[in-house]
Amino acid sequence: MALELTFVPALLVILVAAGLGRLLSKGLRQPVILGELLLGIILGNLIILSTTGPSAAEGPISGIAEIGILLLIFSTGLGLNFEEFKRLEVASSIVAVSGVILPFILGYLAAIYFGFSHLIATFVGISLVATSVGVKASILTELRMLRTRLGTLIMGAAVIDDVIGVVMMSIFITVVATGAIPLGEISLLIILTILFFLISLTAGIKLFRKLSEKITVGRESLLLLGLVTVLAFGLITTEIGLAAIIGAFIAGLVIGQTHFARGLREHISLIGGGFFIPIFFVWIGMNFDFGAFTTVGTFAAVLVIVAIIGKVVGCGLGAKASKFSDRESFAVGIAMMPRAGVELILIKLGLDHGIIGADIASAILVMVIITTLITPPSLWKALKMIKNKKEV
Amino acid sequence: MALELTFVPALLVILVAAGLGRLLSKGLRQPVILGELLLGIILGNLIILSTTGPSAAEGPISGIAEIGILLLIFSTGLGLNFEEFKRLEVASSIVAVSGVILPFILGYLAAIYFGFSHLIATFVGISLVATSVGVKASILTELRMLRTRLGTLIMGAAVIDDVIGVVMMSIFITVVATGAIPLGEISLLIILTILFFLISLTAGIKLFRKLSEKITVGRESLLLLGLVTVLAFGLITTEIGLAAIIGAFIAGLVIGQTHFARGLREHISLIGGGFFIPIFFVWIGMNFDFGAFTTVGTFAAVLVIVAIIGKVVGCGLGAKASKFSDRESFAVGIAMMPRAGVELILIKLGLDHGIIGADIASAILVMVIITTLITPPSLWKALKMIKNKKEV
Numbered sequence: 172m173a174l175e176l177t178f179v180p181a182l183l184v185i186l187v188a189a190g191l192g193r194l195l196s197k198g199l200r201q202p203v204i205l206g207e208l209l210l211g212i213i214l215g216n217l218i219i220l221s222t223t224g225p226s227a228a229e230g231p232i233s234g235i236a237e238i239g240i241l242l243l244i245f246s247t248g249l250g251l252n253f254e255e256f257k258r259l260e261v262a263s264s265i266v267a268v269s270g271v272i273l274p275f276i277l278g279y280l281a282a283i284y285f286g287f288s289h290l291i292a293t294f295v296g297i298s299l300v301a302t303s304v305g306v307k308a309s310i311l312t313e314l315r316m317l318r319t320r321l322g323t324l325i326m327g328a329a330v331i332d333d334v335i336g337v338v339m340m341s342i343f344i345t346v347v348a349t350g351a352i353p354l355g356e357i358s359l360l361i362i363l364t365i366l367f368f369l370i371s372l373t374a375g376i377k378l379f380r381k382l383s384e385k386i387t388v389g390r391e392s393l394l395l396l397g398l399v400t401v402l403a404f405g406l407i408t409t410e411i412g413l414a415a416i417i418g419a420f421i422a423g424l425v426i427g428q429t430h431f432a433r434g435l436r437e438h439i440s441l442i443g444g445g446f447f448i449p450i451f452f453v454w455i456g457m458n459f460d461f462g463a464f465t466t467v468g469t470f471a472a473v474l475v476i477v478a479i480i481g482k483v484v485g486c487g488l489g490a491k492a493s494k495f496s497d498r499e500s501f502a503v504g505i506a507m508m509p510r511a512g513v514e515l516i517l518i519k520l521g522l523d524h525g526i527i528g529a530d531i532a533s534a535i536l537v538m539v540i541i542t543t544l545i546t547p548p549s550l551w552k553a554l555k556m557i558k559n560k561k562e563v
Numbered sequence: 564m565a566l567e568l569t570f571v572p573a574l575l576v577i578l579v580a581a582g583l584g585r586l587l588s589k590g591l592r593q594p595v596i597l598g599e600l601l602l603g604i605i606l607g608n609l610i611i612l613s614t615t616g617p618s619a620a621e622g623p624i625s626g627i628a629e630i631g632i633l634l635l636i637f638s639t640g641l642g643l644n645f646e647e648f649k650r651l652e653v654a655s656s657i658v659a660v661s662g663v664i665l666p667f668i669l670g671y672l673a674a675i676y677f678g679f680s681h682l683i684a685t686f687v688g689i690s691l692v693a694t695s696v697g698v699k700a701s702i703l704t705e706l707r708m709l710r711t712r713l714g715t716l717i718m719g720a721a722v723i724d725d726v727i728g729v730v731m732m733s734i735f736i737t738v739v740a741t742g743a744i745p746l747g748e749i750s751l752l753i754i755l756t757i758l759f760f761l762i763s764l765t766a767g768i769k770l771f772r773k774l775s776e777k778i779t780v781g782r783e784s785l786l787l788l789g790l791v792t793v794l795a796f797g798l799i800t801t802e803i804g805l806a807a808i809i810g811a812f813i814a815g816l817v818i819g820q821t822h823f824a825r826g827l828r829e830h831i832s833l834i835g836g837g838f839f840i841p842i843f844f845v846w847i848g849m850n851f852d853f854g855a856f857t858t859v860g861t862f863a864a865v866l867v868i869v870a871i872i873g874k875v876v877g878c879g880l881g882a883k884a885s886k887f888s889d890r891e892s893f894a895v896g897i898a899m900m901p902r903a904g905v906e907l908i909l910i911k912l913g914l915d916h917g918i919i920g921a922d923i924a925s926a927i928l929v930m931v932i933i934t935t936l937i938t939p940p941s942l943w944k945a946l947k948m949i950k951n952k953k954e955v
Contacts, residue, residue, distance in 0.1 A: 179798055241571075406572055442833065
């Protein structure tokens with residue numbers, strides 16, 4: 172019960188790094204997230220703070236980082252244009268599916284070419300499927316393009332893509348671990364996912380709308396209510412077998428359709444942007460393990476290229492098929508490049524089950540780091556060109 | 564790096580408890596903090612969540628609670644009327660000192676009467692010295708009485724009282740541990756404390772004032788800047804040997820004199836009141852160890868009475884001597900009743916050094932729990948009577 176402030180120094184260092192990262196980004200005219208990632212890398216890999224191994228700082232700070240990603244995705248859902256989101260449902264699905272198929276095939280073929288087994292090749296293919304939602308959510312928000320048609324398409328496709336990635340991963344791991352195709356589990360996961368989306372976006376919206384019409388809450392209580400909702404939705408999706416960020420996104424969509432939306436969007440953007448989200452990105456940078464670069468060779472390089480081409484071409488073609496312009500389709504592809512959340516769980520499961528060795532794990536880790544680092548500047552540029560053209 | 568959401572369920576439960584605590588308080592027309600403490604007690608002692616022992620939830624949640632108390636005290640410093648604070652410097656010191664001497668003497672005598680040694684009696688006396696700043700800060704803020712003459716006196720006296728408590732504890736523990744009076748260390752602690760206060764409240768204010776005139780920052784960056792400042796000040800006071808909350812308070816006073824004050828006060832009250840501070844009070848309730856009640860007897864009951872009388876009479880007389888009304892002086896005494904932060908560190912040090920046994924530790928713990936629980940309703944009532952009288 173005594174207030175042991177062991178983690179305050181670590182938190183202070185991370186917050187200062189986040190501040191410096193912002194200044195760096197502004198100086199370089201780059202998105203805030205790039206500076207935060209870079210400062211995180213400097214902290215975690217070059218200077219002082221280590222988050223691997225039992226460290227006093229790790230518990231609390233990884234907890235805060237977790238809230239950070241949930242709040243980022245929640246505020247994205249809150250800020251989204253729901254009508255546009257529904258209109259673009261088909262287009263988002265096309266982009267997501269074509270951005271799943273091509274990277275999977277390319278990854279599979281690359282691994283086969285390098286002499287790996289079909290099992291490992293399938294694993295590598297799956298590792299290229301899911302995109303990282305956080306990076307593009309942060310940049311779209313910073314450029315105020317979340318409510319545009321393009322922003323809506325990107326976020327919609329990203330969430331669908333993430334769901335597909337998680338489902339593929341669950342199926343693959345269960346098949347390898349049990350030797351049988353878990354038809355029951357797969358059906359259950361898919362049914363629960365569909366049910367969750369349907370109930371949330373119909374009855375959920377109605378319920379929260381009524382609540383928002385009936386009660387008036389102060390700003391602190393509103394924030395508390397919002398946080399309870401995002402955590403509860405995150406917990407539900409985790410229990411179903413999806414990622415918590417899917418729940419956070421749906422929570423945002425649901426509350427976004429109520430009278431709570433405006434106040435809560437402001438509050439969450441403040442508390443998220445001024446504390447939790449910078450900590451999340453610095454922490455991600457700190458956890459980039461550059462040790463992975465020392466042991467990998469050509470295969471990692473090929474994997475990076477395949478990861479980029481897979482999404483840029485796959486998602487780009489999907490967007491083009493949905494009548495987006497060349498420039499917009501390219502931006503969609505760029506937005507889908509970064510990998511993070513699902514891939515890292517996949518690596519862990521792959522190692523735990525003895526499916527892959529350190530070589531493949533390192534190669535995928537290198538792919539994750541590079542795609543995450545090149546996305547902010549390139550997406551920033553691609554979106555700015557579109558924005559400037561429209562403003563002219 | 565994978566987002567293991569093990570602590571999300573625990574956080575969710577605590578936030579729901581905080582929300583229910585608020586509703587309970589409103590229903591009972593009591594301060595918010597009382598409901599939060601009670602719900603925390605229910606969670607920690609009766610139902611599910613345990614924070615003792617290695618729990619997945621403990622690290623992150625105790626970290627968030629730590630930030631909570633720092634933000635509460637920071638926003639108190641931010642909200643204080645600095646001119647009034649300086650005017651009441653002497654009165655605050657009188658209240659603090661008379662509220663230190665009487666409880667110490669009463670505690671000492673009580674222990675001697677019950678047959679304990681002089682060493683233990685001194686320890687018990689010291690355990691009654693420091694007041695808990697959080698409880699009154701929360702209630703004064705909720706009643707919007709922080710900027711009144713009475714609120715300023717209470718906060719000023721509480722901070723001085725806390726400094727005295729920490730200094731006495733450090734001296735006592737060092738004397739017992741080393742067998743010598745650490746004149747060098749004592750002088751250093753006192754010199755550093757005075758230097759810190761002086762530099763912060765002169766050069767510190769000037770520096771931050773200049774900064775606030777020169778740069779304009781967005782709301783997220785302002786929040787980030789405020790958080791960095793409060794953590795840095797907390798770290799400095801911890802390094803000196805004081806409590807981190809002293810640094811947080813001074814940080815608030817300093818920034819309170821700049822152009823940043825207004826925006827930051829709003830931001831901190833939102834992020835604190837809507838997230839960190841409720842978690843702190845629920846967590847405090849969860850950590851109340853009611854096991855202490857099963858082993859103690861008459862001595863604990865006497866200690867509780869002595870703790871209450873010591874502060875109510877000691878501080879009350881001090882306020883009376885400074886020309887506050889009877890009713891106000893009584894409220895000052897009530898406000899000083901709760902003990903928490905310093906006492907709990909003292910118990911731990913006492914046990915570690917073999918100065919006290921489980922009996923004395925339990926008695927002090929019971930005193931901490933009871934004084935903390937009776938203060939919110941009684942202070943609430945005492946302050947409301949003063950407020951209503953003035954408004955008539």
